[in-house]
Amino acid sequence: MDEMVLRAQRFINTIYGSVPGINKVAEDGITGWSTMYALTRCLQHELGITALSDNFGPTTMSTLQSKWPSIGRSTGAPANLVRIIQSGLYCKGYDGGEIDGLFNDRVAAAVQKLKSDVGVSSVYPGDAMVPKLFKALLNMDAYVVISGGSSTVRSIQQWMNARYVNRANFFIVPCDGYFSRDVQKALMLAIQFELGMSDAQATGVFGPATQAGLKANTLSVGSSGPWVQLFSAAMVFNRRDGVTFTSTFDSNLSGKVRTFQDFVKLPVTGNGDFQTWASLLVSTGDATRKGSAFDCVTEITPARADALKAAGYSIAGRYLCNVPNTTLNKMIQPGELAVLAAKGLRVFPIYQTWGGSADYFRYAQGVNDALAAIEWARYHGFKSGTRIYFAVDFDALDYQVTSNIIPHFRGIADTVSEHTGGYKVGIYGPRNVCSRVSGEGLTSASFVSDMSTGFSGNLGYPMPTDWAFDQIATINVGSGAGSIQIDNNIASGLDDGQSSFNPGTVEANLDVDFDMSKRDALLHDIQNYLISIGVPEEGGSDIFDKDNATLGCNTTTEAFDITLAHDRLITSLARQLKMRKALIQCPILWEIRKWNMGDMVADGVVRSHYTNGSPIDKNDCSTGLAQIFAETAIKARNYSIQQGIISGTILDPEKETDLWPVWQKLQDESYNISTVAYVHIWGAHELGLPRPGLTTSEDDTRRILARYNGVTAEAEQYGRELLGLYKVFEKYHAPLRNS
Structure with a gap:
């Protein structure tokens, strides 16, 4: 907490707390947007503006310029106006005096320091506050290099502020050493100013006039002046190693340009030509460039393939599947891959169902998507070594990449690694998304959605180093029967x-996603069955009641709904492993239903054993959604690895260094659920039974379910009870897969 920021917040609440349109701020001593917005509204109020806003916009700027073009020691500004300046200075980390309304030596020195940090001391000499500096004061931009920032980038930011701040629509940019979308927009304005555009013409848009101007300003060795400074700035912003901010286009800069041109697949000239400018300034680069790859949602017929080949294309991106409950048929059609191969077109697969908002992305969904993508890739006949591009088709902000996208792709990477015979993981998305996910080691190539030039994930971010495809424009190719967008x-x-494909695998009689319209009927039948074997809808929460202890804390409905919430994952696992999904569902629902406080206590003891050195020597217990011992999970997964069913590392079920990590993983619902399937496969082996499959007999199913619980008489009872539950599930699953 900063004491002076706290005083600034108290000033806002005390003086302006009753002013309509100015909400009180939290008095926490922490600078944030709420405090800056409040100070902006306080300023507007002092200027006589009645429609208060968080935005320091044109009305605020013009009114301030008219009434107080300079605020200093002798300008006679109202005390509260000076207090707003003092408060802003403290929120920015400068000494604002005592927030007493006096523009004294301390305030004057702070304003001078702010001007120096921003780079405008020569433009605004002296110690007076001026309107554009005031606007810069009341935001959250930093004017010193912050952690991870570049001093070279900061010098460019200061140079742009100094050179262009007097232009009407150019406002002070941060000087924090980071290239951002605001700095990118400022760079575009600077280019337009140097092209001689008026303030009305300079919009920051990479339009025809700007493009024509750049075509007329090609740079080469020997060029000098502001154009070279802007070009070298763009190179620095794109993180080109070894580039300095300079006004002279020398051989060193030309060499760096060649490297960049080769990286983005432009003609390698070493000159600052239009296409190079374009690739530095906008995510599409020169959108008229001719590509050799494409993606589409339309079936590629022989006529379309001929037209695409004639247009110079050799690689096609096609979708593995359609989006459920939509009418667009974008997936690869039967026989289409054979047409493409015959016509000499290569193919890369794209997996996308939804993915249009952050809430879709999470670890469990990544697991589901990976299993579905694997199945679809095999269905179409894609061979080992194929890279599948998983889509992030929205403007993900950086914090959403951290909170949602990266966990999602960790789920994809974990699952693809465990289940495939050699598929690779790629990503489709904006630049920042691709770079960050790749930086985590979760993908091996990026398909960049650069056509979305306004995405915050593209503005201010360089091209990912592992880019494979750069999507830059939607166009039409061919005519007549060969026409395609x-x-x-x-x-x-x-x-x-x-370029070649296996015969597509079409599996019959596999389980499918549950028809949720039948949810109530299935629940009713499950409730009736469980009641028939002595398990009521609810009850048994008292762990000291021995007779009820096994009934658990969750109701049957709760256990059912949790199980059904994982239907997509369970279905995908069952299809992948070619077993019945009811076999996986039964232990899950049962263990959730009978979970009780004793299970929670046991979990606590194991955690304490590993983290606090518990006096009770208990290093394992059944845990997670389906109540699995870490030892059992290790044995089951080891067996599946040895059989080539999944990939992974063989662990030692007797070593705590292996038990503890697996026990913790079992807390993850996706890991726990998938382990249920492997426990069944291992259990069948332990019993000398065939691997559970699509035609496993009723008696073998009963024995496998019993083995899930152990080898005691109680386990035999467990098997008989769960077989009845299995039959209830199968009553609903069988008609769906046979429909």
Whole structure:
């Protein structure tokens, strides 16, 4: 907490707390947007503006310029106006005096320091506060290099502020050493100013006039002046190693340009030509560039393939499946891959169902998507070594990449690694999303949605180093029967797609997703069955009541709904492993229903054993959704690895260094549920039975379910009870898979 920021917040609440449109701020001593917005409203109130807003916009600027173009020691500004300046200075980390309304030596020195940090001391000499500096004061931008920032980037930011701050629509940019979308927009304005555009013409948009101007300003060795400074700034912003901010286009800069041109697949000239400018300034680069790759939602017929080949295309991106409950048929059609192969077009697969908002993305959904993508890839006949591109089709902000996208792709990467015979993981999305996910080691190539030029994840971010395809424009190719709309993509050569395919695998009699319209009927039948074997809808929460202890804390409905919430994952696992999904569902529902406080106590003892050195020597217990021992999980997974069913590392079920990590993983619902299936496979082996499959007999199913619980007489009873539950599930699943 900063004491002076706290005083600034108290000033806002005390003087303006009763002013309509100015809400009181938290008095926590922490600078944040709420405090800055409040100070902006306080300023507007002092200027006589009645429609108060968080935005320091044109009305605030023009009114301030008219009434107080300079606020200093002798300008006679109202005390509260000076207090707002003092408060803003403290929120920015400068000494604002005593927030007493006096523009004294301390305030004057702070304003001078702010001007120096911003880079405008020569433009605004002296110690007076001026309108554009006031606007910069009342935001959350930093004017010193912050952690991870670049001093070179900061010098460019200061240079732009100094050179262009007097232009009407150019406002002070941060000087924090970071390239951001605001700095990118400022750079575009600077280019337009240097092209001679008026304030009305300079919009920051990469339009025809700007493009024509850049075409007329090609740079080469020997060029000098502001154009070279802007070009070298763009190179620095794009994180080109070894580039300095300079006004002279020398051989060193030309060499760096060549490297950049080769990286983004432009003609390698070493000059600052239009296409190079474009690739530095906007995510599409020159959107008229001719690509060799494309993606589309339309079936590629022989006529379309001929038209695409004639247009110079050699790699096609096609979708593995359609989005459920939509009418767009975008997936690869039967026989289409054979057409593409015959016509000499290679293919890379894209997996996308929803993915249009952050709340879709999470670890469990990544597991589901990976299993579905694997199944679809095999269905179409994609061979080992194929890279599947999983889509992030929205403007994910950086914090959403951290909270949602990265966990989602960790689920994808974990699952693909465990289940495939060699598929690779790629990502489709904005630049920042691709770079960050790749940086976590979760993907091996990026398909960049650069066509979305306004995405915050593209503005201010360089091209991912592992880019394979760069999507830059939607165009039409061919005519008549060969006409097709595509997204034109530049290919880097990292991924050439696939040119041959296995026969597609069409599995019959596999389980499908549950029809949720039958949810109530299934629940009713399950409730009736459980009641028939002595398990009521609810009850048994008292762990000291021995007779009820096994009934658990959750109701049957709660256990049912939790199980059904994982239907997509359970279905995908069952299809992948070619077993019945009811076999996986039964132990899950049963263990959730009978979970009790004793299970929670046991979990606590195991955690304490590993973290606090519990006096009770208990290093394992059944845990997680389906109540599995870490030892059992290790044995089951080891067996599946040895059989080539999944990939992974063989662990030692007797070593605590292996038990503890697996026990913790079992807290993850996706890991726990998938382990249920492997426990069944291992259990069948332990019993000398065939691996559970689509035609496993009723008696073998009973024995496998019993083995899940152990080898005691109680386990035999467990098997008989769960077989009845299995039959209830099968009553609903069988008609769906046979429909």
